[in-house]
Amino acid sequence: MNTASPSAEQAQQDIAEEFAFFGDWSERYQYLIDLGRQLPPFPEECKTEEHRVHGCQSMVWLVPSGDAAKMHFAATSDSAIVSGLIALVLRVYSGRPAAEIVATEPEFVQSIGLAKHLSPTRSNGLAAMLAKLKGYAAQALA
Template sequence: MSAQQAQAELVEEFGFFDNWMDRYQYIIDMGKQLPTFPETLKTPENKIQGCQSNVWIHHERQGDVLHFQATSDAAIVSGLIAVLMRIYNDRPATEIVATPPAFLEELGLDKHLSPTRSNGLHAMLKRIYAVAEQEAA
């Protein structure tokens, strides 16, 4: 499945929910399923600036793909990380760069997140794209 297909699948899943309270709960539940993030990776280099919550993203190249690990100390932000991981994790850098975050508008996340959470989400996306652009070069 491509990143584009992962976005479409996510949008379809969110369509099953009638209201944003259910969608928030789904996002939170996704965050609870994130793999454990090693304490040794909670370094200043991995910390995302611009997030109200503490967020760390670590990446490494594994063959032709970029593998990301991430965590947050906030439930909803952990869920947003899970959304990003579902779309961008374990994909080639060129595919990440070529896949704009259309899901933000399609899901309505920008409209339904607080300004600080929206800023944090954009900071996480900025890091993912920066890493992918650097690795694709």
């Protein structure tokens, strides 16, 4: 059995397929909340201003680790739905080379209909989180 994690592109396709199982958005939101609950515990000491993602209505913290060859991200939020969004973002972007992170567009946001179903503040927050994550990757490449 191949235990290597799928590429960012494959991860996005997998996410689209998972969300296609659910008939309506109330089920999809519930699935997002469930995904958020499965995030690994986030260290309290990392909930600092330095790691905070600005532009989110809810509190979000994002911590990078690793180097350009392989970057990892830990993140958390005080919002259940935003935690679910974080889980999706980490599936696509964490554990990858910085160059792949920078080059990968978050197509899953469109493909699962998130763009249409998130409030403007949540959409802005997701964009801010992705920008910060890609910023960390760009720094690692620099």
